[in-house]
Amino acid sequence: MNADPSPQFLLELEGLEQxxxxxxxxxxxxxxxxxxxxxxCRSSVALLGPSGCGKTTxxxxxxxxxxxxxxxxxxxxxxxxxLGDGNWIEHDLRDVWQRRRRRHVERLRRxxxxxxxxxxxxxxxxxxxxxxxxxxxxNSVSGxxxxxxxxxxxxxxxxxxxxxxxxxxxxxxxxxxxxxxxxRLSGGEYQRVALARAVAHRPTLLFVDEPTSxxxxxxxxxxxxxxxxxxxxxxxxxxxxxxxxxENLATTFCDVIIRMAPRRGEPVGEVVEISPNTPTVExxxxxxxxxxxxxxxxxxxxxxxxxxxxxxxxxxxxxxAMAEVKA
Amino acid sequence: xxxxxxxxxxxxxxDLIRLWSxxxxxxxxxxxxxxxxxxxxxxxxxxxxxxxxxxITSPTGRQITFWSARKGELLDRNGIERLTSELPTVDVxxxxxxxxxxxxxxxxxxxxxxxxxxxxxxRPGDPLLLQLGLQAPERGMRGIxxxxxxxxxxxxxxGQSVEVILTxxxxxxxxxxxxDLNVVGIMPTEELAAAIAYVDLDLLDQFDAxxxxxxxxxxxxxxxxxxxxxxxxxxxxxxxxGNDLTEGDRRFLADRGFQLSNRTASPPEPLSRxxxxxxxxxxxxxxxxxxxxxxxPRARLRLAPSELSEATEADDVILPWNRSQxxxxxxxxxxxxxxxxxxxxxxxxxxxxxxxAFDYEADPFQGRATSKGPxxxxxxxxxxxxxxxxxxxxxxxESDASQTSSSVNSDSKTxxxxxxxxxxxxxxxxxxxxxxxxxxxxxxxxxxxYSAGLVEYDADIRLFVPKLESAIYDRARLYARxxxxxxxxxxxxxxxxxxxxxxxxxITEIHRQDExxxxxxxxxxxxxxxxxxxxxxxxxxxxxxxxxxxxGILRVMGMSRAGIFASILLRATAIGAxxxxxxxxxxxxxxxxxxxxxxDFSWLQWKPVVAVQLHEMxxxxxxxxxxxxxxxxxxxxxxxxxxxxxxxxxxEGRFR
Numbered sequence: 017m018n019a020d021p022s023p024q025f026l027l028e029l030e031g032l033e034q035x036x037x038x039x040x041x042x043x044x045x046x047x048x049x050x051x052x053x054x055x056x057c058r059s060s061v062a063l064l065g066p067s068g069c070g071k072t073t074x075x076x077x078x079x080x081x082x083x084x085x086x087x088x089x090x091x092x093x094x095x096x097x098x099l100g101d102g103n104w105i106e107h108d109l110r111d112v113w114q115r116r117r118r119r120h121v122e123r124l125r126r127x128x129x130x131x132x133x134x135x136x137x138x139x140x141x142x143x144x145x146x147x148x149x150x151x152x153x154x155n156s157v158s159g160x161x162x163x164x165x166x167x168x169x170x171x172x173x174x175x176x177x178x179x180x181x182x183x184x185x186x187x188x189x190x191x192x193x194x195x196x197x198x199x200r201l202s203g204g205e206y207q208r209v210a211l212a213r214a215v216a217h218r219p220t221l222l223f224v225d226e227p228t229s230x231x232x233x234x235x236x237x238x239x240x241x242x243x244x245x246x247x248x249x250x251x252x253x254x255x256x257x258x259x260x261x262x263e264n265l266a267t268t269f270c271d272v273i274i275r276m277a278p279r280r281g282e283p284v285g286e287v288v289e290i291s292p293n294t295p296t297v298e299x300x301x302x303x304x305x306x307x308x309x310x311x312x313x314x315x316x317x318x319x320x321x322x323x324x325x326x327x328x329x330x331x332x333x334x335x336x337a338m339a340e341v342k343a
Numbered sequence: 344x345x346x347x348x349x350x351x352x353x354x355x356x357x358d359l360i361r362l363w364s365x366x367x368x369x370x371x372x373x374x375x376x377x378x379x380x381x382x383x384x385x386x387x388x389x390x391x392x393x394x395x396x397x398x399i400t401s402p403t404g405r406q407i408t409f410w411s412a413r414k415g416e417l418l419d420r421n422g423i424e425r426l427t428s429e430l431p432t433v434d435v436x437x438x439x440x441x442x443x444x445x446x447x448x449x450x451x452x453x454x455x456x457x458x459x460x461x462x463x464x465x466r467p468g469d470p471l472l473l474q475l476g477l478q479a480p481e482r483g484m485r486g487i488x489x490x491x492x493x494x495x496x497x498x499x500x501x502g503q504s505v506e507v508i509l510t511x512x513x514x515x516x517x518x519x520x521x522x523d524l525n526v527v528g529i530m531p532t533e534e535l536a537a538a539i540a541y542v543d544l545d546l547l548d549q550f551d552a553x554x555x556x557x558x559x560x561x562x563x564x565x566x567x568x569x570x571x572x573x574x575x576x577x578x579x580x581x582x583x584x585g586n587d588l589t590e591g592d593r594r595f596l597a598d599r600g601f602q603l604s605n606r607t608a609s610p611p612e613p614l615s616r617x618x619x620x621x622x623x624x625x626x627x628x629x630x631x632x633x634x635x636x637x638x639x640p641r642a643r644l645r646l647a648p649s650e651l652s653e654a655t656e657a658d659d660v661i662l663p664w665n666r667s668q669x670x671x672x673x674x675x676x677x678x679x680x681x682x683x684x685x686x687x688x689x690x691x692x693x694x695x696x697x698x699x700a701f702d703y704e705a706d707p708f709q710g711r712a713t714s715k716g717p718x719x720x721x722x723x724x725x726x727x728x729x730x731x732x733x734x735x736x737x738x739x740x741e742s743d744a745s746q747t748s749s750s751v752n753s754d755s756k757t758x759x760x761x762x763x764x765x766x767x768x769x770x771x772x773x774x775x776x777x778x779x780x781x782x783x784x785x786x787x788x789x790x791x792x793y794s795a796g797l798v799e800y801d802a803d804i805r806l807f808v809p810k811l812e813s814a815i816y817d818r819a820r821l822y823a824r825x826x827x828x829x830x831x832x833x834x835x836x837x838x839x840x841x842x843x844x845x846x847x848x849x850i851t852e853i854h855r856q857d858e859x860x861x862x863x864x865x866x867x868x869x870x871x872x873x874x875x876x877x878x879x880x881x882x883x884x885x886x887x888x889x890x891x892x893x894x895g896i897l898r899v900m901g902m903s904r905a906g907i908f909a910s911i912l913l914r915a916t917a918i919g920a921x922x923x924x925x926x927x928x929x930x931x932x933x934x935x936x937x938x939x940x941x942x943d944f945s946w947l948q949w950k951p952v953v954a955v956q957l958h959e960m961x962x963x964x965x966x967x968x969x970x971x972x973x974x975x976x977x978x979x980x981x982x983x984x985x986x987x988x989x990x991x992x993x994x995e996g997r998f999r
Contacts, residue, residue, distance in 0.1 A: 081899060081990040119903065126901020137896045137993055141358040151900050153353075156346035197361070 023096040023104050026221055026255050027055040027078060031091035034070070034077055034084055047073045048286040052092070053274065055221070058248045060256040060295070062266035065276035070285030071259045072225060074276070078257060079129055079223040080109070080121050087113045097128040097220045098253050126154055130219030132210045134226045138198040144175060144209050145194040151217040169212040170194050172242055174235075175205065204231050211239055215246050218254070222247050225259045240269045241297060268296050351906050354897075355914045359921075365886060366918065372882055373922030374929065376875040377969045380868050381930040384961035387860040389934075389954035394853045404826050405470060407833055407845040408439065410818030414840035418816040430821075430835050432828040437466045438816035442550050445508035446489070446540065448497040455497045460489075460538040462507075464547045470822045472541065477528040480543045486527040487542050492535035499526050511554045511567055520553055520564045548814045557811040558801065566808040570707075571798040573788035574643030575663040577632035578651060579611070581690050582659045587627055592655040601631040613667060613678055613779055622693050630664070637666075640795030643788075649685065660690040663784045665791045669777075672720050678777050679710070679722070681787025696737045699781050707786040708805070710734045712778060724793055728800055734780065826850050872972055879976025883915055887980040894984050895992030904985040911984055915977030919970035926965065930957060 032049040047070035055061055063071045076082040084090055093109040112120050130151070138147045145166050152162045170176045175193045198206065211227055222243065228236030240258075247256040248271070260266055266273050275289040359366045416422045418438065427436050441464070446457040465472060465488070469479040472488065480486030487505055489497070499505055503526050510519045524542065532539065542550075553559045556567030578601075582588060588596075588603075596603055607628045610618070618626075635642035648661040655661075667680045682700035684690060691697040699711055710720075710732045717736060721729035789807035792798040798807045823832045826846070833847045887894070894907055934955035941947035 076990045082988065122901050122903050124901075125899065129901075131899050133899075133993060137892055139354075139893055139896060141354070141361040141893075146357070153350040154347060154900055154902060156344075156350075 023057060023106070025054040025056050025094075026096050027053075028092050028094045029053045029078065029090070030093075031089055032074075032077060032084060032093075033086050033089050034073055034082075035086070036070075036073060043283055045070070045283045045285070047077075048284060049074065051287060051290060053287065053290065055255050055257060055272075057255060058250070058252050059271040060244055060248050060258065060269055061272045061274060062270035062293075063257065063259045063274050063276065064261070064263065064266055065285070066278070067261075068285070069276045069278045071276055073285075074287075075223050075225060075257065075259055079131060079221070080125055081131075083113045083116075095124065095128075095221070097124070126151070127217070128220040130214040130217065130222040132207075132214035132222070132224040132227050134229060138206065138209055138213070140198060143195050143197055144201070144205075145170070147198060147209055148213045148216050151213060155217055157217070165216060166194070169216055172246075173208040173212045173239065175208055175212065204235055207231055208235070208239060211243060215243065218246075220254050222254060222256045223258075224256070226261070227258060228260075228262075228265070236265070237268075240265065244269050244295075244297060267293055270295055347906070348909070351902070351910045352913060355910045355917065359914060359917055366921070369879075369882055369886070369918045370921045370925055372878060373875065373919060373969055373973060374925040376871055376878065376972070377922055377926035377965050378929050378933075380864075380871055380968065381926055381957065381961065381965045382933060382955065383864050383867060384965070385930065385934055385955040385957045386953065387857075387864050388958050388961065389938075389956040391853060391857045391860065392956050393954050394849075394856065404846060405434070405822045405824075405829060407821045407823065407829060407836065407843060408818060409821060409836050409841040409843045412840075412842035414842075416839060416841075418819055419813045421813065423816075423819060426821075426839075431831055432824045433832060434470065434822040434824050435466055435468050436819050436821045437469060438464055438544060438814075438819045440464045440544070440547060440551065440814065440816050442509075442547055442554060444550065445510070446493060446497060446538075447506040447508060448499050448503065450498045457493050457496050457538050460493055460540050462487075462547055462550065463539060463541050464544040465541040466544055469541075471820075472528070472530065475530050477530055479541065480527050480546075482543055482545055484527075484543060485522070485524050485546065487524040487540050488528040488530055489526055490530055490532040490537055490539040492532055493538050493540060494526075494529045495535060496538075499529075501526050501529060507550070509550055509553050511556060516568065518567070520559075520562065522562055551814060552811055557809065565803055566801045566806070568804050568806065569808070570785075570806045571789060571792060571809045572645050573663070573785035574640075574645050574792060575665050575784070575788055576637040576643055576791075577611075577630050577664050578644065578646075578648060579606070579614075579662040579664045580629040580631055580655075580659050581662070581693075582627045582629070582657050583625065583689075584627055586658045588629065588659065589656045592657055592659075595654060596631055600633045602633065604630050604632075606630045611664060611666070613680060616779060617680070617682070617694055617699060617781070619693055619695060626693055640792060640797055643792070660684065660688050662690075663788070665784070665787050667779075668787065668790060668794075670722050672722060676777050678779050679787060679790070680779055680781050681784035682781045683784035699737050701781070701783040705783050707783045707789070708732055710780040710782045711737050712780045713737055715778060715780065722790075724790060724800075728793075730786075730790075730800070732780075732782070827854070830854075868968070872968055875969075875972040876976045879915065879973050880979055883911070883977050883980040884983070887911065887984045890984075891987065891992045894987055895989050895994075898987065898989035898992065907987075908981045908985040911981035912974060912977050915973040915981075916970050919973030920966070922973070923966035923969040926969070927957075927962060 029049055030052040032047070034047040036045045036047070037043075038045065063075065065071050073082075077084055084093070087110060090110050093113075095107045095109055096104050097107065098104050107120075107124065139150060142150065148166045148169055149162050152165060157165070170193070193201070193205065198209065201209065207227065207229070208231070211224070214222055214224065224243070227243070228239055231239060243256055243258075246252065247254040256270075258266075258270065270293055273289075273291050273293050274287055275291070276285055277288045278285045411418055416426070423436050423438060427433055442462045443459050444462050446460045448455050465479040467479050467481055472479050477488055480488070487507070489499060489505065494500070497505060504523045505526055507522050507524055508519055509521075510517060512518055524546075530539075530541070549559050549561060553562070553564050556569055558564065558566040580588065580603075593603060605627070607623050607626065610628050611630065615622075633642065633644070636644050643665075644663075648663050652659055652661045662682065662684060665681050667678050670677045670679050683703050683705070684700040686702040686704075691700065694700060696713070699713075701709075701711070708731060712734055713736070715734050715736060718734045720732050720734060722732050723729045789798055793800065793807060797810060799810045800806070801808045821832065821836075823829045827850070829845055829850050830847050833843050833845050836843045897907065934957055937951075937953040937955050939950075940952045941950050
């Protein structure tokens, strides 16, 4: 691991050959990344491709959820994460996997990576707040800082309050979503909670798999705008990697589009194109109206510091509050 | 790190509480395993305790009665003290001594009396009385616990005074003593006719001393007017040559432990000076003694000489003999010789004066001398005690004696004269220095015993009386601290050669039943425990499979394998604790129901009353067992869960 004060790329991968054995069919499917794949700081990357071409498999390797099956074939696999003092640290993931440094991987996942998977997958025993706070608590963030960050995210993702209705359609009054168990949430709320949880601990790399499949277009745009603001804003040190089938979303929100496709006649899926893209989304720095929570206008978070800063006190409540301006 | 683990713990707790339907399912399964073991342990303990209770409530439960039976140690005060300190786990030892006494009260001017009540010994902390809710009188306290029947007849209440009347001697010699004792308790008795009472052992020993004729200075009671027995170091057997001891006589004496020695040539001093000159020609003198009679004052002989003489075939005369004592009387050295003979006997003729020796009925405090008196002197036995003696003179009748002797045995006269010439000349020399005073044999015996510290002189009645010795008890009752310790104490007493009577048989039987039931519970418990481990294993395996998605999310978020493992283990242990609590509550309820006697409900008469005792130890065993059972059962599922691939777990969990 080397200290790097100003990294251009947060993740670099070249020469991946990931084999997947399907016990039911007895076949092996291979996912290949032959061209250099680099994820720059403050960028959003879309993984596009037809179903079954290996997008999720690639995501799990990039997100350190699975070890590469042929580590020795990988030419380059690096990850850079910020230290609390402004410096960066480079992790040679090829070496980490080769030496089976399981705890190192767990720590990277816990502190620097965020995930929002297809169906959310929240913890059923916890409330919305507790679910969002889970990554923070796993990183031993103190109670106060945790509570403030959760409030911030509830507001950002429009989860603060909502109207509840009885069976006959009459209003029951406002419902405090944060204190609800997750089994009472609607599909959209559920997915937004999952997104809020994924960014709660300010990950360096955020991986999302079809994050807006349960949201309508408007909410999907809002949610992705939030994610982009948080991960790719000028003050951010992170990046966003997103699997989507929606070309429009990719061109609207992503700086890089990676296209994957199955090789004809072979059980292989590979990266076929990595192309830069100019997102059409409005500049993230401008205040934007949160449609799901009209009372709140959200600014991109000013200080996207690594997780240590939450506990170290480098971010005062005022600074955190400055990230959000109430209308 | 600690914060993270604390969070894992919190997650586990929330999981337990908020997903209660799953938790309760697990808790009920484990409680279903724990409850039968708990009830089994409770039933076992209840059954054994019922058996033990019979013994505990019975006054003889912890009691061991033991006696020396001629083999064990002497049961005197010192012996009791020694046994109390040396035997294991002894609560108290109380000698089983008793004394008959009269009890009397004066109520409203009317005299009420129980002529013969049996007083038993007790000690502070006597479990027999404690069982009845009574405290035994303190040591030295003049208190008495009377039986219910005695209390009724005397109209006595606690706090009142009762007069105890002790009687000793018979006929004209009968005398009595009285002492007032305070009633400290009234004990219930099965029969009102039973006249019993309890007094402290010290007090009862003093009563006993009085009745046996001893002086009791604490109460100012004098000795009885019966002298101490006279005891002798040997017997002198005089025979005439033609009428010597037969073989049968010698065998008779030998059978009784006597060693016979011929002392004709060297009679015990100063006997030669008191016999006629040539007695050796006309008499044969034997000395009969045992091995210890001369050396040990306690082993001195107490046979009546006449009884011994009658038992022998020879026409012998037997004298009880103690070594003569020197005394300094009025500035002179006197030699005190104890001589008592039958009033009419041929032997008197062989003494220098036939009246020199006393007869057996003579007043003991007198003396005779050939050259003294009549006078009254004081014989100093020590600095404190001087015995008054009246000395009477007797004349030497050497010629008469010689004649008598010669008439009895004239053939040996010349030889005897020559043989005694030397000894006579010695006696003459000695007589110039030391006067011989003959006293009754019993006086010299008492003086010898007094010198040995065996008797004492009671100046009030002018008698040597037996010295009070520590009471020796026939038997004693001992109380072990618990009935479980009774067999140990019994073994210890048996090793000391005591004869023992106790409830050891029943206690051993209870222990045997306890051990059998313990084994049964152990085997059943172990089986159920293993069954529980397997059940918990399969239940948690299924539960973990259902939680794959959750486990996957936690792993994706960076929760370590150890964290997953520990949280599942912790959850299982908490289920074990909850199950233990549930089974405890159910067990308590069930035990109450089983122990409840349905007296007021005739339709429930069929219900047996079963004693179930839920002991803390059993409860802790079951609780620990439940947690261990869950802990062990959770190890494989926890291990498997910690090894799950995070992404696969989520994907697979999603479709379960």
